[in-house]
Amino acid sequence: MDQYDVIIVGSGPAGMGAAFTIAAQKPNIKILILDREKFSTGGMRNDCKMNFTFPIGFPVEYWTEGVANRYLEQVVDFLKPDFLNQTNIETYQKRAERLGCSLLQIRQTHLGTDGGLALIKKLLAQLADLGVDLALGEAMEQVNPAEKSITTEKREIGYKALLVAPGRKGFHFLQDVMSTLSVPFVDNIVDIGIRLETRIEHYPIVKDYYDPKFYFPEKVRTFCTNSGNAHVVKERYATSRGDQWLSVNGHAFAPDFRHDNGLVNFAILKTVRFTAPLASGQAFAENLGLQASLMGGGKPLMQRVGDFRLGSRSREESFSKDLYDFEPSLRDCCPGDISLAMPAKILRAIWKAMKNLDTIVPGVLHPSTIMYYPEIKLYANKPTYLDEHFKVHEAVWFAGDGAGTSRGITGAWASGIRAAEGILETL
Numbered sequence: 001m002d003q004y005d006v007i008i009v010g011s012g013p014a015g016m017g018a019a020f021t022i023a024a025q026k027p028n029i030k031i032l033i034l035d036r037e038k039f040s041t042g043g044m045r046n047d048c049k050m051n052f053t054f055p056i057g058f059p060v061e062y063w064t065e066g067v068a069n070r071y072l073e074q075v076v077d078f079l080k081p082d083f084l085n086q087t088n089i090e091t092y093q094k095r096a097e098r099l100g101c102s103l104l105q106i107r108q109t110h111l112g113t114d115g116g117l118a119l120i121k122k123l124l125a126q127l128a129d130l131g132v133d134l135a136l137g138e139a140m141e142q143v144n145p146a147e148k149s150i151t152t153e154k155r156e157i158g159y160k161a162l163l164v165a166p167g168r169k170g171f172h173f174l175q176d177v178m179s180t181l182s183v184p185f186v187d188n189i190v191d192i193g194i195r196l197e198t199r200i201e202h203y204p205i206v207k208d209y210y211d212p213k214f215y216f217p218e219k220v221r222t223f224c225t226n227s228g229n230a231h232v233v234k235e236r237y238a239t240s241r242g243d244q245w246l247s248v249n250g251h252a253f254a255p256d257f258r259h260d261n262g263l264v265n266f267a268i269l270k271t272v273r274f275t276a277p278l279a280s281g282q283a284f285a286e287n288l289g290l291q292a293s294l295m296g297g298g299k300p301l302m303q304r305v306g307d308f309r310l311g312s313r314s315r316e317e318s319f320s321k322d323l324y325d326f327e328p329s330l331r332d333c334c335p336g337d338i339s340l341a342m343p344a345k346i347l348r349a350i351w352k353a354m355k356n357l358d359t360i361v362p363g364v365l366h367p368s369t370i371m372y373y374p375e376i377k378l379y380a381n382k383p384t385y386l387d388e389h390f391k392v393h394e395a396v397w398f399a400g401d402g403a404g405t406s407r408g409i410t411g412a413w414a415s416g417i418r419a420a421e422g423i424l425e426t427l
């Protein structure tokens with residue numbers, strides 16, 4: 001059996017933040033990073049915009065502003081980001097406040113999908129130079145806490161400390177690990193919404209602020225704005241029964257004016273928190289995803305705002321350039337009627353937020369603007385942690401989005417550092 005001091009499962013920002021912290025402080029320690037993919041799959045590889053201001057990406061159950069800022073400064077020191085310029089923010093803030101909404105100004109960078117991949121490659125090379133073993137394309141399957149070992153599809157590996165950071169896609173895997181370790185958890189929160197796509201002229205704020213963070217009443221907010229060479233994409237998920245459903249998402253390449261398509265896309269999400277007797281936000285979200293897939297013939301739905309306002313479904317001809325002056329960047333979607341698929345309470349809150357947004361940034365509700373549904377952000381599991389370093393069991397720690405300790409690249413990196421500090425105390 002191979003033996004390591006520390007095994008880190010997941011090479012996303014949480015796993016990397018932990019690996020760099022441990023390798024810097026204890027150069028002689030044997031560290032292994034496992035990832036089921038060749039490169040981490042999340043936002044570092046998709047658009048890679050990073051937010052460096054609390055509370056973006058930091059669930060307030062686990063982070064106070066002071067604690068988050070302490071770790072954020074370490075992330076800044078390590079990644080040395082070039083913050084984007086922001087202009088005219090006060091104008092938008094004043095308009096938002098008049099309506100009972102707000103615009104949060106935050107420090108941001110944007111590398112783009114191509115820039116993110118280059119960063120991942122650079123970081124993996126640095127880890128290899130530090131002597132960290134990388135097993136990419138190898139997935140952890142089970143943990144054996146009595147033996148302090150894990151199994152992958154290839155081998156059994158012993159650990160002194162195990163950090164599991166499998167991201168949001170590792171949701172079911174993490175639940176299996178928690179059940180083996182008897183770690184109690186809840187999963188009662190989910191974000192449900194739509195993604196809007198329009199011409200940059202209809203949402204010109206992105207020239208002043210790349211990813212504007214608007215907050216509206218009823219727990220609705222804008223999220224993940226992409227512009228320039230920007231695209232809406234599909235993500236495929238499977239329920240624990242193996243049924244497939246789709247969520248949309250968005251990304252953009254690094255600025256390159258020769259290839260810009262002149263479009264912008266961003267999500268408008270409502271946070272839904274369930275109380276008894278419905279315990280699982282994930283199960284609820286999966287059912288909405290399945291419902292949308294059913295209506296879209298196995299595809300997400302799309303509808304022009306003009307049709308939505310009139311209460312009519314969109315049809316194939318609504319998405320030609322003849323009718324409006326841009327086509328959807330995600331062609332493989334089904335023209336339809338979102339209001340048939342989305343729960344009324346969620347849709348009402350989102351539509352109200354869209355009208356508020358159109359008053360703050362006039363033009364975003366142009367009839368040509370496209371609404372894609374569903375965009376679902378699974379809030380991950382909330383395990384019961386034993387200490388402030390996200391320890392869940394003897395010699396086992398969790399970090400990152402999958403474990404509910406973060407909701408973005410920088411928060412995940414910070415949570416990895418925080419878990420690593422706990423690990424270092426015990427080694």
Ligand SMILES: Cc1cc2nc3c(=O)[nH]c(=O)nc-3n(C[C@H](O)[C@H](O)[C@H](O)COP(=O)(O)OP(=O)(O)OC[C@H]3O[C@@H](n4cnc5c(N)ncnc54)[C@H](O)[C@@H]3O)c2cc1C
Nearest residue numbers: 010012013014036040042043049140166167400401408409
């Ligand atoms: C399309 C997309 C775009 C996004 N854009 C942004 C953005 O621009 N800015 C931002 O801040 N956030 C963005 N996010 C969110 C961001 O990706 C996450 O917040 C962040 O990556 C979480 O880091 P993590 O380390 O927890 O998980 P991840 O980055 O998801 O990494 C987890 C890794 O664990 C691996 N893994 C899972 N299970 C196993 C297993 N059993 N064995 C071995 N390996 C396993 C996965 O392959 C994955 O590589 C985006 C997410 C998506 C999906």
